[in-house]
Every structure is written in structure tokens, then in C-alpha cells.
Amino acid sequence: MTQRFSFDLHATDGKARTGAISTPRGVIRTPAFMPVGTAATVKAMLPESVAATGADILLGNTYHLMLRPTAERIARLGGLHKFMNWDKPILTDSGGFQVMSLAGLRKLTEEGVTFKSHIDGSRHHLSPERSMEIQALLGSDIVMCFDECPALPADRDRIKSSMDLSMRWAQRSRDAFGDRPGHALFGIQQGGLEQDLREESAQALQAIGFDGYAVGGLAVGEGQEAMFGVLDYAPDQLPVDKPRYLMGVGKPDDIVGAVKRGIDMMDCVLPSRSGRTGQAFTRHGVVNIKNARHQDDPRPLDEACTCPACRGYSRAYLHHVFRANEMISGMLLTWHNLHYFQQIMAGMRDAISAGTFAAWEADFHALRAQGDI
Numbered sequence: 001m002t003q004r005f006s007f008d009l010h011a012t013d014g015k016a017r018t019g020a021i022s023t024p025r026g027v028i029r030t031p032a033f034m035p036v037g038t039a040a041t042v043k044a045m046l047p048e049s050v051a052a053t054g055a056d057i058l059l060g061n062t063y064h065l066m067l068r069p070t071a072e073r074i075a076r077l078g079g080l081h082k083f084m085n086w087d088k089p090i091l092t093d094s095g096g097f098q099v100m101s102l103a104g105l106r107k108l109t110e111e112g113v114t115f116k117s118h119i120d121g122s123r124h125h126l127s128p129e130r131s132m133e134i135q136a137l138l139g140s141d142i143v144m145c146f147d148e149c150p151a152l153p154a155d156r157d158r159i160k161s162s163m164d165l166s167m168r169w170a171q172r173s174r175d176a177f178g179d180r181p182g183h184a185l186f187g188i189q190q191g192g193l194e195q196d197l198r199e200e201s202a203q204a205l206q207a208i209g210f211d212g213y214a215v216g217g218l219a220v221g222e223g224q225e226a227m228f229g230v231l232d233y234a235p236d237q238l239p240v241d242k243p244r245y246l247m248g249v250g251k252p253d254d255i256v257g258a259v260k261r262g263i264d265m266m267d268c269v270l271p272s273r274s275g276r277t278g279q280a281f282t283r284h285g286v287v288n289i290k291n292a293r294h295q296d297d298p299r300p301l302d303e304a305c306t307c308p309a310c311r312g313y314s315r316a317y318l319h320h321v322f323r324a325n326e327m328i329s330g331m332l333l334t335w336h337n338l339h340y341f342q343q344i345m346a347g348m349r350d351a352i353s354a355g356t357f358a359a360w361e362a363d364f365h366a367l368r369a370q371g372d373i
């Protein structure tokens, strides 16, 4: 097992790439989808179940864990991996996004952000330095810079000033991260939907130097067409030999379109959050299992799926346990969705290796009916 962090590209097909990120805690096959484990748990899943879906890495959040149970307590208990019983790699987000979307009474200055906890109203502070300290206490393998992600739509001046602040915070994140062999620090590109500002951001990040580069500031309401418009150029603005991470994405077709445009890593709450609300993603489209038309259906969600939900249960049963609000409902559908998302990633990795990505993508879209199935 390596003691270093490194990224190796194995094959490309068009702009799509497949490779591997080596870390002291294990290898991450790319393109990779990261299940979100916000509060030290991928909701409704045991860690061994998350691993069984094919996930090589999961995501934690600075904002949530600093509020509860606090990073200091997790550190005293041996770090986040031990605390949540996951010994593979963990990437932690830096908290900036969540502070702007969750916390109350925020005050943002050059120094950082003070805010009130959405849990108990207590006052807290985040800055590049404090975010790096928290992520070090957690012991995460991939650390994200502390940034500001502006809500869209926003005028160009707002995007520009926010991006400039994030670049100053990226330098402070780099300085505070220090030298941590085997741990990586990723920069986050900002710049909204402005190609020149994204170029400026990419140049600023490369001048600082990071182990990986995230495309930030997307999946914030701009819509798929605008997001793809940015992804048509943004990955090429970033170093070819480092992992490219698209934050907060997405639906299956978003994920395929992002990999097609050169993205290596993604995270999204969609498969787990939707699983808990009864929305199943399948190769033929979305199944809203609470719909009455499933109540007598003896078929599995997806005949071709090998996950425990599809191997052991009918749509009728899944409909029943959701209607009855039984705990197994969210467990089974979350497992299915995470399994299906990992199947998409594995399919793309194989197709890129074989040089058949275009055919794989055509098949992916051909199988999907529009709307509910």
C-alpha cells in the first residue's frame, strides 16, 4: 500500500478518462462516484453495505461534523475513519458551501465566516485556517480548500469578487494545510458561468499548486444545459495529470455527461436522499415506488440489477414498506440507488478502457424511457 497520494491515467476515449487515485487507505478507481456521508454516516447504510455497492471513497462534511459531535471529539476517538468504521478513503468538503446554504445569521469577511448553528443556534467560525484544522482533526484523506460558492444567478461583478476571495482563501488553505504526506489538498475552481473568470481561477489555483482540482460553483440551479456548457471547457482549463472533481453532481445523465467531458470524480446526495423518499433510479428511468400502480407488481425494480433490493424483493413489497413507513424501505432503496450509480461508473470505466464509450453512452440513453416507469 502506498504512503503517497498519486493519480495514474490508464486510458482515454475522447475527453473521457479512466484511471486510479492511490492513497495510503486504498485505491480510488476513476471515474468515481462518492456517496455522501454528511454526519459520519451514509444514511440508512452500514459502511460494509456502502463498500458492497462498489464505492471506493465516501464524503464527509466539515460543517456538520464541527457542529456535532465536533472535530475535536472525533479526533479524541481516533479520527473519522475509526469513528464511522470506514477504513477506505474519505474526502471532506470544507464547509463554505454548507455555511451559505444551511447556517443562520452569517457574517462573511475577508477573514472568514461567523454563523449560528442550524442545530442549536450556537455561534461558530470558519476560515481557511480553521477549515484545514478541522479536516486534519477528522483525518480525511482528501481535503477541500475553504471557498465561497456563490448562488446563481449572480451578476458578473459578484461572481468575480467571490472568485477572487476564494482564490485568496485557496492560498491560505494551502499555507495552513502544511506538509501532510499521503493526504491531498484539492483546489476549487470558481467563476460561475463565465469562461474567462474560470480561466483566471484555474490559473490562480495552478500557481498555488494542488493535488487535485474541483470544478466548483455548479449544480446550484443553473440547469443541465448551462452546466454542460461550462463543462465543455472547464476541465481543459485544469491540469491534465491531476484528478478533476465536479462537486454536487448529480442525476445519472448529469454524471454521464460530466465524465464524457473529462471529469474524474463526483459526489451527490441524490441517490441516498431519493432512496429515502421512495425514488429509485434504474437503467430504464425513475420509479416512484409509492405510486399505487406498483402495489400488486411482483417484479423487482430492475430485472437486470444484482443488488439485494432487486434480488430479494418485489415492487409490491417495496411499495408496501414505503406506504407503511417501515425502516427497511429507505435501506433497500438507498442500497439499490447507490449500487446503480456504481454500476454506471463501472460501465463507463470499462467502456473508456475498451474505447467504446460512445456506444456505451448511446445504449445508456436508449434504455431510458422518459418520465416514470
Ligand SMILES: CNc1nc2c(CC[C@H]3O[C@@H](OC)[C@H](O)[C@@H]3O)c3nc(N)[nH]c(=O)c3cc2[nH]1
Residues within 6 Å of the ligand: 036, 038, 059, 060, 061, 093, 094, 095, 096, 097, 098, 144, 147, 148, 149, 188, 215, 216, 217, 218, 219, 220, 247, 248, 249, 267, 268, 269
Ligand atoms: C449540490 N450542488 C452542489 N454542491 C456543492 C458543494 C457541496 C457539496 C457537498 O454538500 C452537500 O450537498 C449539498 C454534500 O454533502 C456534498 O458533499 C460545493 N462545495 C464547495 N466547497 N464548493 C462548491 O463550489 C460547491 C458546489 C456545489 N454544488
